[in-house]
Amino acid sequence: MFQPELEAMPRRDLEALQLERLCGLLSRVYATVPTYRRLFDEAGFDPASLTSLDGLRKVPFTVKDDLRAGYPYGMFSAPLRDIVRVHSSSGTTGQVTVVGYTKGDIERWSELMARTYACAGATADDIVQVTYGYGLFTGGLGAHYGSERLGALTVPVSGGNTKRQVQILSDFGVTVLACTPSYALLIAETAREMGVDPRALPLRIGVFGAEPWSESMRHQIEDELGLLAIDIYGLSEVMGPGVASECVHQCGLHVFEDHFLVEIVDTETLQPLPDGETGEVVFTTLTKEGIPVVRYRTRDVSRIIPEPCACGRTFRRIERVTGRSDDMIIIRGVNVYPSQIEQVLLGIPMVAPHYQVVLSKSGSMDRVEVHVEVAPELDFDEVRALESLQRQVKGAIESALAVSIGVKLVEPKSIARSEGKAKRVVDLRGEGGSTS
Amino acid sequence: MIDQVSVFLENRSGRLAELTRALGEAGIDMRALMVADTSDFGVIRIICDRPEKAKAVLEAGGFSVSLTPVIAVEVPDSPGGLAEVLETLGKVGLNVEYAYCFVRSTGQSAVDVLKIDDSRAADVLAIAGFTVLSPSDLYCADES
Numbered sequence: 001m002f003q004p005e006l007e008a009m010p011r012r013d014l015e016a017l018q019l020e021r022l023c024g025l026l027s028r029v030y031a032t033v034p035t036y037r038r039l040f041d042e043a044g045f046d047p048a049s050l051t052s053l054d055g056l057r058k059v060p061f062t063v064k065d066d067l068r069a070g071y072p073y074g075m076f077s078a079p080l081r082d083i084v085r086v087h088s089s090s091g092t093t094g095q096v097t098v099v100g101y102t103k104g105d106i107e108r109w110s111e112l113m114a115r116t117y118a119c120a121g122a123t124a125d126d127i128v129q130v131t132y133g134y135g136l137f138t139g140g141l142g143a144h145y146g147s148e149r150l151g152a153l154t155v156p157v158s159g160g161n162t163k164r165q166v167q168i169l170s171d172f173g174v175t176v177l178a179c180t181p182s183y184a185l186l187i188a189e190t191a192r193e194m195g196v197d198p199r200a201l202p203l204r205i206g207v208f209g210a211e212p213w214s215e216s217m218r219h220q221i222e223d224e225l226g227l228l229a230i231d232i233y234g235l236s237e238v239m240g241p242g243v244a245s246e247c248v249h250q251c252g253l254h255v256f257e258d259h260f261l262v263e264i265v266d267t268e269t270l271q272p273l274p275d276g277e278t279g280e281v282v283f284t285t286l287t288k289e290g291i292p293v294v295r296y297r298t299r300d301v302s303r304i305i306p307e308p309c310a311c312g313r314t315f316r317r318i319e320r321v322t323g324r325s326d327d328m329i330i331i332r333g334v335n336v337y338p339s340q341i342e343q344v345l346l347g348i349p350m351v352a353p354h355y356q357v358v359l360s361k362s363g364s365m366d367r368v369e370v371h372v373e374v375a376p377e378l379d380f381d382e383v384r385a386l387e388s389l390q391r392q393v394k395g396a397i398e399s400a401l402a403v404s405i406g407v408k409l410v411e412p413k414s415i416a417r418s419e420g421k422a423k424r425v426v427d428l429r430g431e432g433g434s435t436s
Numbered sequence: 437m438i439d440q441v442s443v444f445l446e447n448r449s450g451r452l453a454e455l456t457r458a459l460g461e462a463g464i465d466m467r468a469l470m471v472a473d474t475s476d477f478g479v480i481r482i483i484c485d486r487p488e489k490a491k492a493v494l495e496a497g498g499f500s501v502s503l504t505p506v507i508a509v510e511v512p513d514s515p516g517g518l519a520e521v522l523e524t525l526g527k528v529g530l531n532v533e534y535a536y537c538f539v540r541s542t543g544q545s546a547v548d549v550l551k552i553d554d555s556r557a558a559d560v561l562a563i564a565g566f567t568v569l570s571p572s573d574l575y576c577a578d579e580s
Contacts, residue, residue: 374444374500381442381504381551382533383472383479390476408476411446412500 002118007313021286032077061295067097078289088136100290112242113146119245120230124151131179133159138240143178162190176205181213186417188224199226212339216346238283252305252317259287275306334403338424344396354415360428369406376412437505439487443480444500462493468538485575506551510567513546524564
């Protein structure tokens with residue numbers, strides 16, 4: 001284990017540390033960030049009044065719009081001369097948000113990403129290939145600094161050029177792959193096309209994050225690449241990758257609670273939920289200096305797993321994020337996460353887990369068509385067999401989602417592959433519709 | 437039994453042209469091509485001179501392709517030729533999944549291609565006196 005003195009701390013000591021850090025944080029943001037001063041004043045909350053972690057429920061929430069409104073530096077708590085780096089969100093869903101890091105933030109972030117690799121079983125003896133994009137996106141540099149901090153040999157390939165990724169994986173003897181789960185599958189597919197057996201590569205661990213993925217997809221990646229696939233979690237508003245990570249037991253992601261307070265709140269009432277219940281994940285950063293966030297609503301949906309983990313870490317786990325409430329599609333009143341569709345497709349051997357959900361309007365009704373790639377090795381020659389496959393896919397998705405949909409079988413590789421986050425939903429419903 | 441090249445195609449304009457262009461550029465000579473389609477997709481069935489090569493070419497071009505064993509029966513190119521074949525199969529209760537015909541360039545005979553999910557079918561036809569074609573009658577063995 002990387003830092004047992006912290007990661008396996010008794011809960012009581014951890015909570016004392018959290019409270020001390022929380023008190024410091026609340027007074028600091030109240031003094032330095034006008035938005036927090038306004039939010040706290042409006043809610044009648046006095047940061048000096050906090051005497052227990054439970055008091056956090058009186059503190060107002062923050063949302064992405066608060067960060068957007070402060071574009072670019074308005075929510076920074078540290079003066080700009082102390083900021084040494086900025087990152088920014090992709091801005092696909094609106095105005096971009098900018099996050100700033102002090103020197104101390106970068107050191108802590110590196111340490112937490114190093115913890116993440118250690119959680120996955122990686123050590124200084126490993127060779128890590130980082131294929132997350134380097135640049136404004138937090139993925140690349142976050143994964144890079146963590147790997148160096150761990151002491152591993154770090155190969156900073158960044159995203160793109162999948163054939164070259166395969167070549168380097170093979171030539172450099174890479175043992176740890178850091179990328180999005182959908183890109184891991186593309187790497188395996190590309191390797192096979194190049195005549196390289198992906199299972200024969202020396203890869204032993206994958207740290208995969210930045211998009212929701214399912215347990216079946218994990219099995220497929222592990223099978224195709226011959227490695228242990230670890231789910232990692234983070235978001236730029238909170239820090240970037242390294243907020244939470246699975247350990248080798250693969251049973252939920254340990255939240256690095258010495259640096260982040262995690263809450264699960266009801267998506268409607270916003271009331272905190274007891275451990276074990278599913279709701280929106282809310283984070284408060286305890287140690288960030290550049291741009292701390294207080295009760296930041298992530299839109300990610302999960303639950304807390306409070307039971308102790310076999311690895312000995314005392315940090316509570318969150319269940320694998322099943323989707324973002326942002327990605328959630330509402331189809332005729334039913335909440336649907338694209339990852340549910342992926343789960344179904346992975347159970348049907350004749351189709352590939354590459355799909356796209358196309359939303360359109362038919363009159364006033366939402367029309368949903370799921371485009372699914374047939375497997376390249378599909379053994380068929382009869383229209384009847386394909387129609388029956390189409391019905392099977394349709395039936396399986398409908399029973400999983402409880403909503404009626406259309407299915408269109410499409411040719412292998414006809415759905416665009418992404419080198420970053422996969423684009424799963426195309427919304428053509430017009431006014432107010434968007435793509436995510 | 438002979439190998440038929442079966443290809444899954446989306447109903448998208450230009451896709452069949454891309455398929456035939458790929459085969460043409462690889463120097464593959466088609467004997468017959470048959471399209472079975474619905475509004476969304478089609479299955480293209482091809483009898484050609486080098487089925488293994490055709491499969492490799494199409495796979496490389498990103499098509500979903502497989503080789504399907506089918507029966508090819510040579511019949512005189514005259515009215516009622518196919519009917520006799522089908523009646524023979526019907527008498528022993530063999531069900532034909534699909535069938536199509538083409539005329540060979542020699543002109544005297546036609547070839548009926550039959551997909552029958554029953555291993556006895558070829559024997560039934562041969563015993564009844566039909567000329568069941570072998571791969572070498574229709575295409576050169578792939579140079580692999």
